[in-house]
Amino acid sequence: MSFFKKLKDRMFKSSDKIGSGLDALVAEGQGPEAAPPTPEDSTPPASAAPSVAPKPALMPRAPAIAPETGRRVLDDAMLENLEELLIQADMGVETALRVTANIAETRFGKKISTQELRLALADEVARIMTPVAKPMPLYPQKPQVVLVVGVNGSGKTTTIGKLASQFKAAGKKVVIAAGDTFRAAAVEQLKVWGDRAGVPVLTAPEGSDPASLAFDALTRAQADGADLLMIDTAGRLQNRADLMEELAKIIRVIRKKDPTAPHNTLLVLDATTGQNAVAQVEIFRKLADVSGLVMTKLDGTAKGGVLVALADKFGLPIHAIGVGEQIDDLAPFDPDDFARALVGLDR
Secondary structure, three states: OOHHHHHHHOHEEEEEEEHHHHHHHHOOOOOOOOOOOOHHHOOOOHOOOOOOOOOOOOOOOOOOOOOOOOEOOOHHHHHHHHHHHHOOOOHHHHHHHHHHHHHHHOOOOOOOEEEHHHHHHHHHHHHHHHHHOOOOOOOOOEEEEEEEOOOOOHHHHHHHHHHHHHHHHHOOOOEEEEEOOOOHHHHHHHHHHHHHHHOOEEOOOOOHHHHHHHHHHHHHHHHHHOOOOEOOOOOOOOOHHHHHHHHHHHHHHHHHOOOOOOOEEEEEEHHHHHHHHHHHHHHHHOOOOOOEEEOOHHHOOOOOOOHHHHHHHHHOEEEEEEEEOOOHHHEEEEEHHHHHHOOOOOE
């Protein structure tokens, strides 16, 4: 199965929400036009009733919707409803206003069908997303240190495992550091992925200093001639000061061995959180120098539009998106495929 088909099939919650909303928008403007009066409506009052009963109508009643069935004039009311639909799909107010304004620029006052509206929306989404669709850069520096951040439950650990497996399958030598030392489940999950892919996973006793583990992992990666070192981190936002210090310490310590590290800082986001993802980007940009995004769990939400809001607001590279638990359910981000899947279009 191609990733586009998988994306389209599994993003059905988002595409159904948007698609059904677009259908309703166009249909809303096709209400019954003023119909000719029925025989009952035209019957005169009893006092003036003729002695002969009126003849039945010779022609059937005109249909409520004229030949323009399936089209509606794009007017202010329709644009306002379209903005509301996009906001409900978690695109955010500013992005929704910009998208609808661009759609209206060449179509305002003209009749438009649902399919034309879908295509126009897909074009606008792709236009926003294209500049940020970038694979994670690979540098000649060895090992390339990739710091992975995100709140607990965002899919961070699974994403590290999938990326490590994919890089290993592409011929890269990878080392993983299980730096979220406060969550035994995260460590065990990484070990499972490491066993599957044949990638070493360095661990430390629960509650150990993550910076010390990161230092040891970088030492090991250098000794092994690894291409990539992927470092998992904690995602506890209850006390941001502690987390900020923990991340800062990891960076300080690994820079003792490589002053240029980390070379990438990936923020993993859970699509099901909707607009909360915007707040998370703002927080983690302050906690760490985020260089790119990975969005997971697009298969479990009707809030896929948030990725458009993130691209529009922050302009950070989007490296990959995920639609499931299997290794091939995480793939490089393709803006055209995403846009068409989001609005329910085929390729």
